[in-house]
Amino acid sequence: MNGCGACLGRGRSSAEAAAFLLGVPIPGRRPSTGTMKLKVNGESLELNGIVTVRDLLHSLKLQPGRVAVEVNLEVIPKDRYETTALHEGDEVEIVSFVGGG
Amino acid sequence: MMAEDLPANDCLEIAGRKFRSRLIVGTGKYASFAQNRDAVERSGAEIVTVAVRRVNILDPTKENLLDYLDPKKYTILPNTAGCYTAEDAIRTCRLAREGGGWEMVKLEVIGDEKTLFPDTEQLVKAAAQLVKEGFIVLPYTNDDPIVARKLEDVGCQAVMPLAAPIGSGLGIRNPYNILIIKEQVRVPVIVDAGVGTASDATITMELGADGVLMNTAIAGAKDPLMMAEAMRHAVIAGRQAYLAGRIPMKLYATASSPLTGIIGRSF
Numbered sequence: 001m002n003g004c005g006a007c008l009g010r011g012r013s014s015a016e017a018a019a020f021l022l023g024v025p026i027p028g029r030r031p032s033t034g035t036m037k038l039k040v041n042g043e044s045l046e047l048n049g050i051v052t053v054r055d056l057l058h059s060l061k062l063q064p065g066r067v068a069v070e071v072n073l074e075v076i077p078k079d080r081y082e083t084t085a086l087h088e089g090d091e092v093e094i095v096s097f098v099g100g101g
Numbered sequence: 102m103m104a105e106d107l108p109a110n111d112c113l114e115i116a117g118r119k120f121r122s123r124l125i126v127g128t129g130k131y132a133s134f135a136q137n138r139d140a141v142e143r144s145g146a147e148i149v150t151v152a153v154r155r156v157n158i159l160d161p162t163k164e165n166l167l168d169y170l171d172p173k174k175y176t177i178l179p180n181t182a183g184c185y186t187a188e189d190a191i192r193t194c195r196l197a198r199e200g201g202g203w204e205m206v207k208l209e210v211i212g213d214e215k216t217l218f219p220d221t222e223q224l225v226k227a228a229a230q231l232v233k234e235g236f237i238v239l240p241y242t243n244d245d246p247i248v249a250r251k252l253e254d255v256g257c258q259a260v261m262p263l264a265a266p267i268g269s270g271l272g273i274r275n276p277y278n279i280l281i282i283k284e285q286v287r288v289p290v291i292v293d294a295g296v297g298t299a300s301d302a303t304i305t306m307e308l309g310a311d312g313v314l315m316n317t318a319i320a321g322a323k324d325p326l327m328m329a330e331a332m333r334h335a336v337i338a339g340r341q342a343y344l345a346g347r348i349p350m351k352l353y354a355t356a357s358s359p360l361t362g363i364i365g366r367s368f
Contacts, residue, residue: 041155060158066165067156068200075195093155095196099137099166100152100182101127101267101294101316 039091054081056092067096106337111344113312115205115289116237116258118176120147123306124336125178125291127316128152128166131325138169140319144329148176150207150314152183153197172201178239180207185220187227194231205237207261207293207314217267217294221248225255232256241293244278246285253286260286261314264305265295268317272301276308283309299328299335306339307347 035046038056050056053076057064069076070093076084086092112119126146131137141149149170170177179197184190187210194206210227212220219242231238237258242248244262252260262282265271272295273279283290289311296302296315305313313336322328 041158043158045158060161062156062158062161066167066200068153068196070192070196073192075192075199077199093196094158095153095193095200096156097151097166097177097179097197097201098154099128099131100180101129101150101314 036086036088038086038089041092041094051085052082053084053086053092056086057081057094060094062094067094069094107340108344111340113289113291115239118205120176122147122333122336123312123340124302124332125150125293125312125314126319126329126332127314128170129316130320134164134166134169136325137166137320140325140329141170141175142329143326143333144319145333146175148178150178150180150316153179153181153193153200167201172203176205177201177203178205178207179203180241181209181227183211184209185211185223187223187230190223190227191230191234194236195234198236204235205239205258206231208238208240208257218263219243221245224248225251228252228257229255239291244275244282246278246281249282249286249290253288257288259289259291259311261291261293263294264292264301265297267294268321269295270297270301270318270321271295272297273304273308276304279305279308279310296332299331302332302335303339303342306336307342309343312336 035048036050038045038047047059050059053069064078064081071090112121113123122145124144124146125148126141126144127150128137131140151166179201181190181193184193190208190210197206198204208224208228208231210220210223212218221242224240224242228238228240232255239259239261240252240257241261242252249260249262260282262279264273279292291312291314292305292310293314296313296318298318302313315332319325319328319332
């Protein structure tokens with residue numbers, strides 16, 4: 001599961017798509033000033049200035065190394081947090097490890 | 102590690118990885134992370150299970166279980182506890198692999214809230230898919246030899262039949278089925294769930310099981326640390342007894358002391 005196939009072509013230019021595929025930061029994208037509605041762990045959130053998965057983790061004060069992230073059922077590899085853009089209405093799951101048997 | 106009284110080559114081998122301890126312990130229900138860490142240490146276990154759960158996004162706590170259980174020291178075995186469908190279990194495993202980089206998973210697909218018995222149809226389906234995706238799959242299953250065989254057939258690297266319902270502490274309800282499963286599959290048989298006290302673990306090992314997985318029996322004991330150590334001894338004792346080979350059972354007595362030279366006898 002590389003997590004990128006389903007996101008391609010949604011509001012991206014071909015240059016952005018290519019950058020995304022190569023796993024490099026998308027040039028020219030600035031944090032949006034508007035708000036974005038996301039569903040995170042079942043909670044509806046309205047967040048400011050979120051562009052990528054990394055931004056989301058940062059705004060939630062979560063350490064990227066300690067969690068795993070799924071966007072619209074696709075697991076996002078850690079090395080793609082910075083290049084995976086989030087979109088209005090995305091459903092995000094963020095999990096970590098807890099005690100269990 | 103702790104099994105110094107067993108032959109050096111006696112290992113629990115899962116997918117080519119060798120473990121000296123045949124005891125796998127869970128990390129749920131402890132009073133604190135520190136108590137959990139100390140119990141794991143005293144159990145001698147080398148594999149510990151963990152659960153995968155949503156982080157609390159409104160209040161991300163600073164302390165983390167893995168601050169106490171070093172993944173470099175222990176093999177972390179994420180579970181899919183709480184999943185009721187193959188799809189959810191598969192998603193959970195994919196997240197666990199990305200989150201921790203671990204390919205070995207304890208696959209659970211629960212079929213019923215009250216008994217926590219597995220939904221074996223969904224279990225086999227999930228196991229087949231996860232094996233295709235490169236996971237080392239250790240499925241929690243019921244004590245059904247046919248299902249155990251199906252799980253092996255789809256590529257599971259061990260089968261983990263229950264002794265009794267999770268957290269029940271009833272011990273092995275059907276030892277004969279565990280024996281049949283052990284006879285019918287080639288992958289390790291790890292009895293998972295239902296152990297209540299040390300003797301249950303010993304009996305499990307005496308039957309020839311390759312390992313035992315437990316959580317509540319230790320975490321729920323009045324003194325979890327002492328019980329952890331009791332379980333370490335119990336698993337080693339059971340394994341030793343299995344390797345040593347028990348005597349056959351007989352209906353009548355056979356004297357242990359010489360039958361000749363007894364005083365007051367005329368013969």
